[in-house]
Amino acid sequence: MSRHIDLAVIGAGPAGARAALEAAHRGLSVTLLDEQPKPGGQVWRAKSAAILDAPPTPETEAGNRLRQSVQDSRVTHLGEARVWQIERAEDGWKLHVLRDGRSSPLRARALVIATGAREFVQPVPGWSTPGVLGLAGATALFKQDLALPGQRTIVSGTGPLVFFVAAEIRRLGGAVAAVITPNSRGDWLRVLPGMLQRPDLLARGVSWVADLMLAGVPIHWRHAVSAVDGGSAVEAVSFRKLGADWTPTGEARRMSADSLCLGNGLIPTVEAAQLAGVELEHCPELGGWVPRHGEDGTTGVPGLFLCGDGAGIRGAAAAEIHGRLAGLSAAQHLGADTRAERARLHPGYVRAARFGMAMTALSTPRAGLAQLTTEDTIVCRCESLTRAAIAAEIAGGANSTNAVKSGLRAGMGACGGKFCQTAVARMIAKAEGRAESDVPPPTARPPLRPVPVAALAGDFDYFDLPIPRPAPL
Missing domain, CATH: 3.50.50.60 (FAD/NAD(P)-binding domain)
Structure with a gap:
C-alpha cells in the first residue's frame, strides 16, 4: 500500500x-x-x-x-x-x-x-448485562442482518432514534414492551420549527410514533431506565419518572423484558x-x-x-x-x-x-441524568471501574480526564475510552463545580484503534536474531 x-x-x-x-x-x-x-x-x-x-x-x-x-x-x-x-x-x-x-x-x-x-449511554446499574444494546448498535443489527435484539424488548433513549429502533423491531416481527424516553412532548414541540426544514423526515418520524400508539405500545415520556436486572441475560428493567432537569423522582417501576436498547445521543x-x-x-x-x-x-x-x-x-x-x-x-x-x-x-x-x-437538541444532557449512575455502577467497562472508584480518584486530585486515565486506566482498554470518557468528564465537572467546557477529552495518542503487535513487528522474527554465545566465567 x-x-x-x-x-x-x-x-x-x-x-x-x-x-x-x-x-x-x-x-x-x-x-x-x-x-x-x-x-x-x-x-x-x-x-x-x-x-x-x-x-x-x-x-x-x-x-x-x-x-x-x-x-x-x-x-x-x-x-x-x-x-x-x-x-x-x-x-x-x-x-x-x-x-x-x-x-x-x-x-x-x-x-x-x-x-x-x-453513542453515549448514561451508565446505570446493570447496563453491562448481556442483552443490553446501544440504540445505534441495534440499528446495525437491523440494517446488516435483519436480526432482533430479543423477543421482548424495551427501547429507551433520547431523540428520534428511540422511535426508529422501536418501529424497526416491530417491522421485523419483534415485540416492543415499552418505549421510555427522557424527552417530553413539549421538548418535541420546541424543536418543531427546525424539523419543518425536512417535512419528509418529519412525516416519517410521525409515522413511527403513530405505529407504536396504534399497536398499544406504552410510551413513557419524561422517564428513564434506572436499572437492569439479570445475570447472564436481561430479565427486567426498572425505570423512573424524571423532573424538568432529568433528575429521577418517585419510586421505580419494573417491567419484564429479555433485551434493552439504550442510548442517550451521539x-x-x-x-x-x-x-x-x-x-x-x-x-x-x-x-x-x-x-x-x-x-x-x-x-x-x-x-x-x-x-x-x-x-x-x-x-x-x-x-x-x-x-x-x-x-x-x-x-x-x-x-x-x-x-x-x-x-x-x-x-x-x-x-x-x-x-x-x-x-x-433532544439529546443534549441535563444535569439530573447523571444521578442515574449509582456509586457501585460500572462506568468504565474495560477496567471494571465503578463510579465510587472514579470519584475517589477525582477527590484525590485527578482533576482532568488525562489524570483519571493515568491513575485508574479509565480509557486505556479496548474501546479507547469511547464508552466512559464522557461520563468521567462530567463527573469531574460536577465534583469541582466546573463547566463541561472546562474538562476536555484526554489527549489523543496512537494507536487510534487497537492494532496487534504482530502487525507492528512486520517481518521481524525473534528466532532470526543472532544470539551471542554465553560469556566465559
Whole structure:
C-alpha cells in the first residue's frame, strides 16, 4: 500500500464517500478507507449477503446508490482498513493503515477525516448485562442482518432514534414492551420549527410514533431506565419518572423484558482530528466536543479537512452535503477552482444542518441524568471501574480526564475510552463545580484503534536474531 496519492479520506459514510467522489471527479487520485467492508457507514450500512433479497428500506436504497457511485468512480476504496496513526509529512500526510493483518503506510498530499460519531449511554446499574444494546448498535443489527435484539424488548433513549429502533423491531416481527424516553412532548414541540426544514423526515418520524400508539405500545415520556436486572441475560428493567432537569423522582417501576436498547445521543468521534493537530471546542448543540472547522470543511491545519458527524452531529442529510463541501475544499487546496460549486451547495447544507441540530437538541444532557449512575455502577467497562472508584480518584486530585486515565486506566482498554470518557468528564465537572467546557477529552495518542503487535513487528522474527554465545566465567 506504500504509495503517494493526492487525497486520503478516512471514513466511508455519507460524508467521507461524498468527499472522495467530489475530489475524484476533479481528476485527483483518491483513496477512501473504512473499517467496514463496503461504503455506507453506520447510517447506510450494507446488508450481509444472507439478506440481500430482503425488502429495501430508505437507508439501504440510499446506501446502494452511494456504493454504486463509488464503484463507478475513480476512487480507490479500501475496506476493512484501520487507520491507527496519522503523521504530518513534508509533502502532506502519512497514514499507518492496518489491513489483512499487516500495517503499511499511505502518503497523501491532503487528508479528509470523516470518522462519524459514537453513542453515549448514561451508565446505570446493570447496563453491562448481556442483552443490553446501544440504540445505534441495534440499528446495525437491523440494517446488516435483519436480526432482533430479543423477543421482548424495551427501547429507551433520547431523540428520534428511540422511535426508529422501536418501529424497526416491530417491522421485523419483534415485540416492543415499552418505549421510555427522557424527552417530553413539549421538548418535541420546541424543536418543531427546525424539523419543518425536512417535512419528509418529519412525516416519517410521525409515522413511527403513530405505529407504536396504534399497536398499544406504552410510551413513557419524561422517564428513564434506572436499572437492569439479570445475570447472564436481561430479565427486567426498572425505570423512573424524571423532573424538568432529568433528575429521577418517585419510586421505580419494573417491567419484564429479555433485551434493552439504550442510548442517550451521539457524540462526535474526534480522536483522529485531535491526533492530526486540530483544536477542539465545546459545542453542546453539536454533541459536545468538536474539532474547529469551517462550514466548507476547512481547518486551521493546512491540507486537512473535516466533515460529517465527526465534526458535529447534524444528521445524515447534512453530513452528505458537508462531505461534498469538504471534498471540494480539498480539491481547491490541490489546485482546482471549486468556489462556485461550494457556494451553490452551501444553502442546502444550512437547511439540512438546521434539521439535524434540532434532533441533536433532544439529546443534549441535563444535569439530573447523571444521578442515574449509582456509586457501585460500572462506568468504565474495560477496567471494571465503578463510579465510587472514579470519584475517589477525582477527590484525590485527578482533576482532568488525562489524570483519571493515568491513575485508574479509565480509557486505556479496548474501546479507547469511547464508552466512559464522557461520563468521567462530567463527573469531574460536577465534583469541582466546573463547566463541561472546562474538562476536555484526554489527549489523543496512537494507536487510534487497537492494532496487534504482530502487525507492528512486520517481518521481524525473534528466532532470526543472532544470539551471542554465553560469556566465559
